[in-house]
Amino acid sequence: MNGSQIYILISIVVLAVIMIVLALTRKKMQKPLSKLAAFAFSFVIAGIVFGDDRLISYSLMGIGVVLAVIDIVKKLKKEAK
Numbered sequence: 001m002n003g004s005q006i007y008i009l010i011s012i013v014v015l016a017v018i019m020i021v022l023a024l025t026r027k028k029m030q031k032p033l034s035k036l037a038a039f040a041f042s043f044v045i046a047g048i049v050f051g052d053d054r055l056i057s058y059s060l061m062g063i064g065v066v067l068a069v070i071d072i073v074k075k076l077k078k079e080a081k
Contacts, residue, residue, distance in 0.1 A: 008051050015045070036074070040067035 033041070043064030051057045 004051060008048055011048055012045070034071055034075075036067055036071040040064045040071060043067060 041064065043060050047057045047059075047061035047064060050060060
């Protein structure tokens with residue numbers, strides 16, 4: 001494994017640990033992730049996994065961020081009504 005693969009592996013493990021800690025510490029989640037937010041999270045993780053090719057990695061992360069922003073805007077409009 002080269003250096004970048006080790007960093008990718010560490011970042012995936014850290015994200016998994018954070019998700020496990022959040023799942024165990026919260027008795028009841030207030031609101032589960034929406035489908036769009038889960039999809040955005042998947043794109044960001046895929047961008048991290050495919051970090052060797054910068055074009056693909058940044059494209060996947062960008063798509064994930066755009067989907068997350070769309071989800072946030074939808075939720076804000078829904079709350080405003």
